[in-house]
Amino acid sequence: AQTPVKVTVTGAAGQIGYALLFRIASGQLLGADVPVKLSLLEIPQAVKAAEGTAMELDDCAFPLLSGIEVTDDAGKAFDGANVALLVGARPRTAGMERGDLLQANGGIFGPQGKAINDNAADDIRVLVVGNPANTNALIAQQHAPDVPAERFTAMTRLDHNRALSQLAAKLQVPVTEIMKMTIWGNHSATQYPDLFHAEVGGKIAAEQVDEAWLRDTFIPTVAKRGAAIIEARGASSAASAANAAIDHVFDWVNGAEWTSAAIPSDGSYGVPEGLISSFPVVSRGGKWEIIQGLEIDAFSRERIDASVRELEEERAAVRELGLI
Ligand code: NAX
Numbered sequence: 001a002q003t004p005v006k007v008t009v010t011g012a013a014g015q016i017g018y019a020l021l022f023r024i025a026s027g028q029l030l031g032a033d034v035p036v037k038l039s040l041l042e043i044p045q046a047v048k049a050a051e052g053t054a055m056e057l058d059d060c061a062f063p064l065l066s067g068i069e070v071t072d073d074a075g076k077a078f079d080g081a082n083v084a085l086l087v088g089a090r091p092r093t094a095g096m097e098r099g100d101l102l103q104a105n106g107g108i109f110g111p112q113g114k115a116i117n118d119n120a121a122d123d124i125r126v127l128v129v130g131n132p133a134n135t136n137a138l139i140a141q142q143h144a145p146d147v148p149a150e151r152f153t154a155m156t157r158l159d160h161n162r163a164l165s166q167l168a169a170k171l172q173v174p175v176t177e178i179m180k181m182t183i184w185g186n187h188s189a190t191q192y193p194d195l196f197h198a199e200v201g202g203k204i205a206a207e208q209v210d211e212a213w214l215r216d217t218f219i220p221t222v223a224k225r226g227a228a229i230i231e232a233r234g235a236s237s238a239a240s241a242a243n244a245a246i247d248h249v250f251d252w253v254n255g256a257e258w259t260s261a262a263i264p265s266d267g268s269y270g271v272p273e274g275l276i277s278s279f280p281v282v283s284r285g286g287k288w289e290i291i292q293g294l295e296i297d298a299f300s301r302e303r304i305d306a307s308v309r310e311l312e313e314e315r316a317a318v319r320e321l322g323l324i
Pocket of ligand 1: 011013014015041043046087088091108129130131155158159187236
């Protein structure tokens with residue numbers, strides 16, 4: 001039988017964790033023929049709740065689930081891990097300054113990056129979901145010098161899926177008719193969902209909608225969808241975020257055509273090298289590759305630059321704080 005793949009999930013007792021773990025255990029993260037073992041990392045106060053989730057996972061008798069451990073010890077959680085989903089983070093609370101937020105998350109993602117560096121399997125792949133996701137991924141990566149930099153990624157797939165869904169509704173086509181969607185930049189309100197390369201029925205999407213809708217409705221609706229979900233549901237996106245994490249890792253491991261992921265920049269499209277920024281990507285041979293050679297018009301350039309500038313500011317702030 002195949003050796004199980006070890007998948008570590010941090011923040012396992014949280015709401016995304018609850019939406020994610022059952023889908024991983026059922027085979028949706030890696031494939032319907034790949035056995036998995038789960039490691040659930042939580043803070044001490046939430047270990048008991050994570051153990052309750054582990055009991056429910058047991059009760060599903062998933063054929064592919066070969067074991068579950070629950071721990072508050074990062075060294076143990078990441079020991080031999082092949083996939084790490086870093087979901088647990090310190091949320092921004094009322095009155096919290098950006099510096100405080102970055103500091104608190106540096107205290108989580110620095111040590112977790114080091115624990116990954118020292119304990120994970122050689123093929124470790126890391127997806128950061130916890131916000132601010134791009135910069136948390138950068139912090140973790142900078143504490144893992146022995147792991148290839150490209151193994152640290154951040155999630156913009158939820159933004160990508162939101163963009164697909166908004167455009168499909170506008171044009172009244174199935175989401176499967178939309179190709180080449182891209183989210184550029186930071187997973188934040190500055191992100192840029194790009195319709196100038198997206199295609200519907202083989203034609204450029206931006207030419208099938210009016211400019212005012214694109215600029216004043218589509219872009220802000222996608223970028224502010226997280227807040228709209230909180231407003232409607234009274235809680236932040238959970239199942240859709242878990243779904244996007246599944247999409248990201250499945251595609252990374254199994255290959256994919258054009259999608260969006262935040263990965264370390266190699267300098268493409270004027271994004272400073274090293275920033276973990278969202279790009280149009282394909283997945284080949286277990287690696288993300290940035291799609292090259294796209295023409296970027298002035299409208300897109302301005303928006304990509306604004307989001308990248310925010311990432312640079314976040315990087316400068318965490319450097320200033322000594323977090324990287
Ligand atoms: P919850 O507050 O429900 O759960 C977070 C869990 O993380 C808690 O159980 C907490 O005990 C745990 N945790 C905190 N510090 C930890 C540490 N050092 N080690 C291990 N576990 C730790 O939040 P949830 O709704 O699940 O969201 C999790 C994160 O995802 C948040 O940062 C949120 O902002 C972020 N999101 C990111 C999205 C994206 O597209 N990238 C979208 C959805 C979501 O908003």
